[in-house]
Amino acid sequence: MVATALAEVVTHPAAGAALDIEQVSHAFDIDGAELPVLSDVSISVVSGEFVALLGPSGCGKSTLLRLVAGLDKPRAGRLREDDSRITRPHPSRVVVFQDPTLFPWRSVWDNVALGLEAQGILKSQRQRVDDALDLVGLSSFRNAYPHQLSGGMAQRVALARALVNDPKILILDEPLGKLDSLTRITMQAEIVALWQRKGFTTLLVTHDAEEALVLANRVIVFSDRPARVKADIRVDRPYPRHRGDPYLADLRRQILGLLGLDATW
Amino acid sequence: MSTYSLSDGLASGAPRVSRAPLLTAWVKDSGAGVLASIAWIAFGLSCLWWTDVGDWSRTHSLGIAAFVIAAVALFGTVGADYLGSAGKALHKRAPWLVALGAFLTVWELATAKFAWLPLPFFPPPQAIIEVYTDDxxxxxxxxxxxxxxxxxxxxxxxxxxxxxxxxxxxxxxxxxxxxxxxxxxxxxxxxxxxxxxxxxxxxxxxxxxxxxxxxxxxxxxxxxxxxxxxxxxxxxxxxxxxxxxxxxxxxxxxxxxxxxxxxxxxxxxxxxxxxxxxxxxxxxxxxxxxxxxxxxxxxxxxxxxxxxxxxxxxxxxxxxxxxxxxxxxxxxxxxxxxxx
Incomplete structure (x- = not known):
């Protein structure tokens, strides 16, 4: 047991990072008026945890992800990755957006290579691109252009483009939101498998309670805008999880209640 | 020519009817190429048949060149199967060759032969060829x-x-x-x-x-x-x-x-x-x-x-x-x- 556990640690030196969100508030300026989107949000994520952020549409979840990614700076509060403050984007925190946003002028392989190329280490590490494509099962599409891919394939490429950087925190902004339900279920399983293999910390924004419960260790429920943490629910079930699991169904009912949808249940 | 033999075949009854679809297919396939050849022969003839109203030195060469093009069009069409992509290219452009040949014929007649268009404002094709060779x-x-x-x-x-x-x-x-x-x-x-x-x-x-x-x-x-x-x-x-x-x-x-x-x-x-x-x-x-x-x-x-x-x-x-x-x-x- 100890030996295998050690082996696990050795093969995955770049495991997850801890993430601390401390009293973060944020607002947008819209036509001179200030629109608060996040209100005093504090979340502490342990290294390797899979956290789902759940809330009504437009509540500010995606804004929080942009702050974690370092794409925007919060108006108040602090964000830290391990012990260093997040001030700008860094390839240790990679985002997969709702739209795959592949670069249409680059082939699949070149899209996946983007991060290594931007960091200037592609020449010596080309193998990592091939490995990432293998990981999402798209090696045979390496020379295809994005317009030749289906929605699910494009999102897989986007996932490979993120994973090739060996992120410590993987940020998923409703990455499955636009996929058909079958592709979605397959990819949920793939994401769990990848997370278990690689050990990165995962932050998933979704508005689908079932998706959150099937994937995450922890589900954080947000209020309407400006988003506040309404509930922090631990999901203590082993993987792979079953959608019909009564424990999950019970949690789901609770969560929908928190979101104000209890009348429908 | 080919249209003639087709209508002939249709008119003269039973024994030839079975060949008609083959002929139709052939006309559809090669008609334009043959027409192109005819148009360029017409252009060549229009150069050589009548005498020029002016003094142009390339009329004869132009007529010969037109015949050469007509021959290329004809053999290219008949032997299209053996010419590969060149034959295909010719087949695709055959209607344009017909139009071009017809246009050149009319141009030749309207300028060099009967001067329907006023000279020297509308020079004949051979005058332009002459510029390319002499100037x-x-x-x-x-x-x-x-x-x-x-x-x-x-x-x-x-x-x-x-x-x-x-x-x-x-x-x-x-x-x-x-x-x-x-x-x-x-x-x-x-x-x-x-x-x-x-x-x-x-x-x-x-x-x-x-x-x-x-x-x-x-x-x-x-x-x-x-x-x-x-x-x-x-x-x-x-x-x-x-x-x-x-x-x-x-x-x-x-x-x-x-x-x-x-x-x-x-x-x-x-x-x-x-x-x-x-x-x-x-x-x-x-x-x-x-x-x-x-x-x-x-x-x-x-x-x-x-x-x-x-x-x-x-x-x-x-x-x-x-x-x-x-x-x-x-x-x-x-x-x-x-x-x-």
């Missing part, structure tokens, strides 16, 4: 001068326009200063600068290069700028989270994303620079096809003008073909682009 050195010199002037001006204008467009699109500060200048000067037709340019520049060649560059630069600048400005922020977000530096964002995100726009600008710039080239050559530069046209007009050498016009048209069309070929190579990732 070739001068024409080639003109072509060379035009290409040199156009290429220099266009490359300068395209480069400067592209760089300006990228800087305006990328930097707010550059945009603040350059945009008003662009709005003020850009819409002015480059030819309006002509009188001033010829005074202020040390040579008419440098003045014309400047004007061509100006005509090219404006559309290239505006379209590059709009291309860079319209790049979706999502692309920048993705690149930034993957560790991209600003130089990477410009070179590997903004510019490739803007490239389709840039090519529209290059295309428009090419068109307007042709206009400037010809005017500049007619007015100031003592070389080039524009000058050749002007010179031919001075001597009332109308066939030389037509000959120069045809060459000019081929050059302009060739330049645009080349531009589109480059675009298709660079933008293979785009689907459904216009084929030139």
């Amino acid at each position: 070739l050195p001068k024409l080639l010199d003109s072509v060379f001068a035009s290409v040199k002037l156009q290429l220099g001006g266009y490359l300068i204008g395209a480069t400067v326009g592209f760089l300006t467009g990228v800087s305006i699109g990328w930097s707010r500060a550059v945009g603040y200063w350059v945009h008003p200048v662009l709005r003020f000067i850009g819409p002015l037709p480059a030819t309006a600068w002509l009188p001033i340019a010829f005074f202020t520049f040390p040579s008419s060649w440098s003045a014309s290069t400047f004007l061509i560059a100006l005509a090219t630069g404006f559309p290239v600048t505006v379209l590059t700028w709009s291309g860079v400005a319209s790049v979706s922020n999502a692309y920048y977000d993705v690149a930034r989270t993957l560790g991209a530096k600003p130089s990477f964002l410009v070179l590997k995100v903004a510019i490739p994303a803007a490239l389709p726009h840039v090519f529209v600008g290059l295309f428009m710039g090419l068109g307007s620079s042709f206009a400037v080239l010809v005017v500049a050559e007619m007015i100031g530069v003592k070389a080039g096809l524009g000058w050749y046209l002007q010179w031919a007009q001075g001597w009332a050498a109308y066939s030389n003008m037509y000959a120069a016009l045809i060459v000019m048209s081929l050059l302009c069309s060739g330049a645009i073909t080349l531009l589109f070929a480059i675009r298709d190579r660079l933008l293979v990732w785009q689907k459904g682009t216009v084929k030139w």
Whole structure:
């Protein structure tokens, strides 16, 4: 047991990072008026945890992800990755957006290579691109252009483009939101498998309670805008999880209640 | 000929009916090629049958050439199966060959043989051929001068326009200063600068290069700028989270994303620079096809003008073909682009 556990640690030196969100508030300026989107949000994520952020549409979840990614700076509060403050984007925190946003002028392989190329280490590490494509099962599409891919394939490429950087925190902004339900279920399983293999910390924004419960260790429920943490629910079930699991169904009912949808249940 | 045998076969009853579908298929397949051959034979005959109303030395050669083309069309059609892609190409263009042969025949008759159109304003085909054979050195010199002037001006204008467009699109500060200048000067037709340019520049060649560059630069600048400005922020977000530096964002995100726009600008710039080239050559530069046209007009050498016009048209069309070929190579990732 100890030996295998050690082996696990050795093969995955770049495991997850801890993430601390401390009293973060944020607002947008819209036509001179200030629109608060996040209100005093504090979340502490342990290294390797899979956290789902759940809330009504437009509540500010995606804004929080942009702050974690370092794409925007919060108006108040602090964000830290391990012990260093997040001030700008860094390839240790990679985002997969709702739209795959592949670069249409680059082939699949070149899209996946983007991060290594931007960091200037592609020449010596080309193998990592091939490995990432293998990981999402798209090696045979390496020379295809994005317009030749289906929605699910494009999102897989986007996932490979993120994973090739060996992120410590993987940020998923409703990455499955636009996929058909079958592709979605397959990819949920793939994401769990990848997370278990690689050990990165995962932050998933979704508005689908079932998706959150099937994937995450922890589900954080947000209020309407400006988003506040309404509930922090631990999901203590082993993987792979079953959608019909009564424990999950019970949690789901609770969560929908928190979101104000209890009348429908 | 073939249509005749087909109707013959249909009219004369049972035994031949079974061959009719084969014949129809053959006519459908090769009819145009045979017609093309007939049209070019007609053109050759129209050259040789009657005597010319004027004194042209290439009539006989032209007639022979027409027969050669007719023969090529005929054998190319009959032997299409053995010629591979060349046969296919001929088959595809056969209707155009018919039209061309017919047009040349009518042209030959209307000018050289019966003078329905007034001479010398409408010279016959052989007069234009004569220009190509007898005045070739001068024409080639003109072509060379035009290409040199156009290429220099266009490359300068395209480069400067592209760089300006990228800087305006990328930097707010550059945009603040350059945009008003662009709005003020850009819409002015480059030819309006002509009188001033010829005074202020040390040579008419440098003045014309400047004007061509100006005509090219404006559309290239505006379209590059709009291309860079319209790049979706999502692309920048993705690149930034993957560790991209600003130089990477410009070179590997903004510019490739803007490239389709840039090519529209290059295309428009090419068109307007042709206009400037010809005017500049007619007015100031003592070389080039524009000058050749002007010179031919001075001597009332109308066939030389037509000959120069045809060459000019081929050059302009060739330049645009080349531009589109480059675009298709660079933008293979785009689907459904216009084929030139």
